[in-house]
Amino acid sequence: MTTKKTAVITIVQKNTGFYISLYLLVLLTLIAFSSNVLASSIKDLKRQQIDEILFNIHAYYVEDLTLQNSHHIKYNSQQFERLYSKLDSYSKYLNEHELTSLFDNTNGRYTGIGIEVKNIDENMTIVNVVNNSPAKAAGILPSDIIVSVNNQATQNRTIDEVATLIRDSKFSNIELIISRDNNKNPLTFHVARRQINLESVTSELLDFGTGYIAINNFSNHTLHEVALQVAALQSHFGYPLKGLVIDLRDNPGGTLQSAVAVSDLFLQSGTIVTTKGRFYDANQAFYAKRGDILKNAPIVVLINENSASAAEILAAALKDNKRATVVGSQSFGKGSVQSLIPLGDGNTALKLTTAKYFTPLGKSIDGIGITPDVAVNQTNLSQSNKAVIIKNEHTNSNAQLLTGNLADLQLVKAKQLLSMQ
Incomplete structure (x- = not known):
C-alpha cells in the first residue's frame, strides 16, 4: 500500500516500548520522519557508523536481506545506499536532532509551531492545529495551505524540506504565508517556535450516563491520562459509566507499552x-x-483510515476479545514494530523494523488494516472539529457552520449502539 504522508512540524515521531537485551528500544508509529529512507544524513556517515548499521540490519531487520553474510565485504558508498534503500519506509538513520525529537515526543512534548501537515494535490495543507500551540494562538486553521516559509515557496517541496525550513530558521519568528479558501488574498502569520506539551487524551460527557474519550496518540503518559479521564467522567455522574466511546480516529500511534497498558484497562x-x-x-x-476499569460496561471504538499502529493494537485487542464494537472505516494497516538502536556515542541511532505484530486472533493487519464491525464512512474531522460537534457548541458563526456541515456520523452511530445496550 502507499504510505500516507503526514507530519507534525517540526517532524516528530512517537514512541518507545520494551527493551531487547537492554539495547533495542521498541517503537510503533505511522508518522515517519520521511517516506524516503535515503535521507541526506546518511551521506555523511563515518565508516564505523556504516559498519554498525550493516551489522544491525543483518542481525535484527525483520526480513533477511541476505547481506552476503560476510563482515569482510567492504561496501562502498553507492552499495551501502542501495542496501539502505531496501529497508521499509519506517526504518531510518536518525541524526541527533531527530533522535531528540523522538524522545521529546514520546514524553508528550516537542518543539515547533504546532501544525500537522499533509501533501494534498501538491499543496502543503494543514490538517490539524495542536491545542496550546503558537499556531493555534496565531489563528492558523485546518485546511489552510502553506504557500511559503520565510519567503521560501513550499510548492514542489517535500514535507521534510518544509519542516527543515521551519526548524532551522535563524529568525525568532517564522513567517508563514497562508492561502485560505474564503480569503481572496494570502494571509501572513508570524509564529515563534517553542516547546509544546501534547494533549494525549481528552474527554466529554455524553447522554444517558455514557462518556467519550479521544486518544490522540500513545505516549508515556497515556495510561495515566485515560485512567484519570474515565475516573472524572464517573465522578461527574456519581456512578459507574453505562458505556464509553473510545475515539481513535486520526491517531497515528505511539508506544507499544502504552497501547498494551491501555488495552489492559x-x-x-x-x-x-x-x-x-x-x-x-x-x-x-x-x-x-x-x-476492568468499566466493570464490563459496553464500549464502542471509533477508527478511520488514519488510525494506525498502536491505535490499531488497542482497537484489535478490544474487538478480537469481544470487548468492544468497532465503528468507522478501514484503519491504516501499520502492523510492524520498530526498534531504536543507539549508534556510536549514543547521539545518533538506527530506527529499524524488527518485528511484525499480530492481533489476538493471530491476524497480521500490515497493509490491510482493521475492518470495523459497523462501517460508517465520512469526511475526516480534526480534533477541534470533533470537540465542537460533541459539545454542540454554538458560540460563534463558525461553530454553527461546522455543526451544520459536518455531522459526525460515526459518533452518532456509536451513541446509538450504546443506547441500545
Whole structure:
C-alpha cells in the first residue's frame, strides 16, 4: 500500500516500548520522519557508523536481506545506499536532532509551531492545529495551505524540506504565508517556535450516563491520562459509566507499552498482541490481567483510515476479545514494530523494523488494516472539529457552520449502539 504522508512540524515521531537485551528500544508509529529512507544524513556517515548499521540490519531487520553474510565485504558508498534503500519506509538513520525529537515526543512534548501537515494535490495543507500551540494562538486553521516559509515557496517541496525550513530558521519568528479558501488574498502569520506539551487524551460527557474519550496518540503518559479521564467522567455522574466511546480516529500511534497498558484497562483476560521477528527477543506475547476499569460496561471504538499502529493494537485487542464494537472505516494497516538502536556515542541511532505484530486472533493487519464491525464512512474531522460537534457548541458563526456541515456520523452511530445496550 502507499504510505500516507503526514507530519507534525517540526517532524516528530512517537514512541518507545520494551527493551531487547537492554539495547533495542521498541517503537510503533505511522508518522515517519520521511517516506524516503535515503535521507541526506546518511551521506555523511563515518565508516564505523556504516559498519554498525550493516551489522544491525543483518542481525535484527525483520526480513533477511541476505547481506552476503560476510563482515569482510567492504561496501562502498553507492552499495551501502542501495542496501539502505531496501529497508521499509519506517526504518531510518536518525541524526541527533531527530533522535531528540523522538524522545521529546514520546514524553508528550516537542518543539515547533504546532501544525500537522499533509501533501494534498501538491499543496502543503494543514490538517490539524495542536491545542496550546503558537499556531493555534496565531489563528492558523485546518485546511489552510502553506504557500511559503520565510519567503521560501513550499510548492514542489517535500514535507521534510518544509519542516527543515521551519526548524532551522535563524529568525525568532517564522513567517508563514497562508492561502485560505474564503480569503481572496494570502494571509501572513508570524509564529515563534517553542516547546509544546501534547494533549494525549481528552474527554466529554455524553447522554444517558455514557462518556467519550479521544486518544490522540500513545505516549508515556497515556495510561495515566485515560485512567484519570474515565475516573472524572464517573465522578461527574456519581456512578459507574453505562458505556464509553473510545475515539481513535486520526491517531497515528505511539508506544507499544502504552497501547498494551491501555488495552489492559478494559480487559479481564485474553491476548492483547503478539510480535514476531527473526531474532529471539522480537517474539513476544502480551496478555491482559484481571480488572476492568468499566466493570464490563459496553464500549464502542471509533477508527478511520488514519488510525494506525498502536491505535490499531488497542482497537484489535478490544474487538478480537469481544470487548468492544468497532465503528468507522478501514484503519491504516501499520502492523510492524520498530526498534531504536543507539549508534556510536549514543547521539545518533538506527530506527529499524524488527518485528511484525499480530492481533489476538493471530491476524497480521500490515497493509490491510482493521475492518470495523459497523462501517460508517465520512469526511475526516480534526480534533477541534470533533470537540465542537460533541459539545454542540454554538458560540460563534463558525461553530454553527461546522455543526451544520459536518455531522459526525460515526459518533452518532456509536451513541446509538450504546443506547441500545
